[in-house]
Amino acid sequence: MFYDQAKIYVKGGDGGAGAVAFRREKYVPEGGPSGGDGGRGGNVVFMGDEGLRTLVDFRYKRHYKGDRGEHGQSKNMSGRGGADIVLRIPVGTVVFDDGTGETIADITEHGQRVVVAAGGRGGRGNARFMSNTNKAPTIAENGEPGVERWLRLELKLLADVGLVGFPNVGKSTIISKVSAAKPKIADYHFTTLVPNLGVVDIEDGESFVMADIPGLIEGAHTGAGLGHEFLRHTERTRLILHVLDISGSEERDPLEDLRIIQDELSLYSPALAERPVIIVANKIDIPGAEEHLQRLKNEVGDRHEIFAVSAATGEGLETLIYHIAQVLPDIPAPKIVSLPAEHRVTKAETGKRFEIRKEEGLFIIEGAEIEKHVKMTFFDQEDSIYRFQNILKVMGVDDALREEGIKEGDQVEIAGVRFDWV
The missing domain is CATH 3.40.50.300 (P-loop containing nucleotide triphosphate hydrolases)
Structure with missing residues (x-):
């Protein structure tokens, strides 16, 4: 059976977590932080294959995820990056973001490769947070989540x-x-x-x-x-x-x-x-x-x-x-309307960095940037919590919550994690 349309879910691999570690060596007192960075998550990549004529493979498997990056280790050793997952698709396939309708890629050549879901960067280890005022930081980051989206694939035959x-x-x-x-x-x-x-x-x-x-x-x-x-x-x-x-x-x-x-x-x-x-x-x-x-x-x-x-x-x-x-x-070949990836225009986001909505004493904060910070924060480390609080202040979250009338004891939820307002 010839299939010329498919809808699939792709997710880049999450980055590995950074490590909290300190140099432990004989005759070297106070050796300093030595936690390595986490590895980058694997990308989901489409590659054009002129030997394929149908999207039938995507009718039976719809979910694809890149590998997670390895966690950082002591002795400043960074984790290994996750392997990319390469999906072969027929030449002539146009890839759309199913949520926004944006054209992501137009596969017109054999061997053409396009990253459709980038892996997240690895979290930084505590060695990255050492400063003149903090010689022994216990701060590290979780890995950044990989990009996830639903894609719509449409095959347009490339025929003379x-x-x-x-x-x-x-x-x-x-x-x-x-x-x-x-x-x-x-x-x-x-x-x-x-x-x-x-x-x-x-x-x-x-x-x-x-x-x-x-x-x-x-x-x-x-x-x-x-x-x-x-x-x-x-x-x-x-x-x-x-x-x-x-x-x-x-x-x-x-x-x-x-x-x-x-x-x-x-x-x-x-x-x-x-x-x-x-x-x-x-x-x-x-x-x-x-x-x-x-x-x-x-x-x-x-x-x-x-x-x-x-x-x-x-x-x-x-x-x-x-x-x-x-x-x-x-007779010249028809011009491809969509822009190639290297010439794609990226527009700066000028909208709100976050939004707040209230539900009976619960203040829910939504926004891609702030949700990413939550996912990359280790909440079992006191220094990491202080850093997260400073990020909220810089973003203007504290002031925005006060304007919304938040009171002592109310709860705040970000990316599924709840905090008590103090």
Whole structure:
């Protein structure tokens, strides 16, 4: 089964905790702090693989986590970093943050690597906190939590040529005749429910990839039928073959079919309206096809080239294929809209650093920055608690709580941890 959408959960590995230790050596009194830093957590990495054609693997396993970094040790020994987890995904996959809708990555090349969930940095050991005023600190940090998010994956086929048209006009038969693809073919509507890819080999070692895009219907650009499921696969094709049943055997007017499909493509994406188009008048071997073909030529004029073929008998297919091979080198690949990772713009956050809400004597403080400090603090060490309190003061949490009317004995909750207000 071809799967072109998936939703998965990824989480970078947490950083290892820093160590609290002191140098213990004979004849070296007051050796000083020697706690090492924790190791960095492992990243979750996507890597493009041109050998994959489906997202089916992500239908059976949806949760992926990087390894945790090792904890720091005495003698200033840092913990080992966690191993990255590398997930291979098909070339042509677009990765979205499911919560925000932001485009995170667009995998367009074999071997392209993108970090989708960074591991957390390791916590600092007490050797890092030594100062002129504190020669023997007992402060260390827990590791930073890794980035976690739900991702939505969408596979857009990377094909040179896309066959579009109404159901049952012969697209599957054409691709089966000109390539090694063997799609399921039968005489009923919507035989093709998933895209089929075929490599068309020409003499002298030349070849191109052809995609049979499943049948479209009127209203597809609004999502009617499986409109959006199918239309997005046309976005990456360099050349569109518009296949028509020129015989009218389905009691449809080929000219009306041409207008409807062209409108659906342009309404879904204006860029598709500018894509080069070749019209393939299929089923020319059926009586009455010549009359419709002449009407089509009169209607289209010089706007598009028209090739009359019979997928059933093979008539005209060789001429069509050699023409495609001739014009493809002059057609540029569609531009990728999303920015590559190295040019992605990062905006500074100007909103509130935290928010406070009240629930019957309980003050709940929320915010990514303050929650991270809670998770990285060792609350069983007195020096670490003092440091955490100073962080809250600097962030303005104390003043904000007083403005909210907090009283002695009220409780404060941050990231699931509760404190008594004193």
